[in-house]
Amino acid sequence: MARYGKEHKLATRQRIIETAGRRFKRSGIDGSGVATLMADAGLTNGAFYAHFESKEDLVATAVSDQLRYQREQLAAVAPGRAGVEQIVRAYLSPEHRDNPEEGCPSAALLDEIGRCGDPTRQAYTDSMLAIVDDFAARLAPHDPQSARTTVLGVYALMAGTLQLSRALTDRRLADDLLEQGIRNALAVLDGESATSGA
Amino acid sequence: MARYGKEHKLATRQRIIETAGRRFKRSGIDGSGVATLMADAGLTNGAFYAHFESKEDLVATAVSDQLRYQREQLAAVAPGRAGVEQIVRAYLSPEHRDNPEEGCPSAALLDEIGRCGDPTRQAYTDSMLAIVDDFAARLAPHDPQSARTTVLGVYALMAGTLQLSRALTDRRLADDLLEQGIRNALAVLDGESATSGA
């Protein structure tokens, strides 16, 4: 009875989710209307509600998807301290700052997510925990439970630093802040591993 | 010829700015309409444009005002390391997290500000620098220039941590993150002062 190959709708849905993720990061959640989101995916607004119950439904889904993608990217980096430093430097780079739509969803949307309803915040929390646990296991295989909070703290540090760097009009200052953020992130990570390692 | 006491309009303007600041922090910038903002101040939408050129004009003004207020609050705290620790603990407290409309404008709005136009970001930058220079002078009277970036980094760390704590639905985890943020902020501050002091 399947009139369309069953991938069709799923592929469309996925396309909407991905383009929406990018649009949200560029224009904000409240700043992105359904019509615009659908146009980004090459569709018109009416088709939206065949794929999602509501805008909030899409928001939660897109946030999850964005964090899932971020998790994959992080997992692809070489293990060990060298990998960690590479991640930190890439995250707190001028390139990342200047291309929010291709970057971290938390840096682009965190305060807006904080104002979202429970379903969206729950989706964010779940996906966030997957990232953090992934990373904690790599960072401290002997005690991933305690490393969880450390990783969360560093993540917050990096997201906040990138946001502030984006908000400043003084380029020089914004660049200096990124450098400072790298030092801070590494100091926290090294300091913590020394503490828990000793 | 002034038929109204000249304070009247200024007082009204200030009332709009202050109530708008609170509303922005609660509902976001894009999430707050002009009519709502005016109703908060006990007025109707039409009167808005007698006080401000546009919504963006108000946003820039309100952001400045919020940061000016934050600067005053910070200046009122006792100097020395004890004062610094007090500030960090108050900032990264569950009370602050759970009352965004009375709290830090950066924690509530930073990513949205990053997407604002130049005038707003410029206003943010100027007010931010006033806070940071204030604080840097208190923290390292001998070398406030270098302390500037340190303070900016800690500010970003704290804002990001508070945002993330607000986004998480797991209360326990959110609380743990705040504690971790306090440790991180103090570690950065103590580490930096040791470096520049030695």
Added chain:
DNA sequence: CCGTTTATATTATGACCGTACGACCATAAG
């Protein structure tokens, strides 16, 4: 003490965009 003057605020209006839904259509699978 009262009316005039004028600043301030209200209400009405404009054109546009927001979410959400329903009717209709084209197409591709069987």
Added chain:
DNA sequence: CTTATGGTCGTACGGTCATAATATAAACGG
């Protein structure tokens, strides 16, 4: 050729920013 699926288009209703016309109220002169 039938059928249901995924899509477009049109629509409802409210909210958005902004402006203009109108009403109100405060301070002054007489």
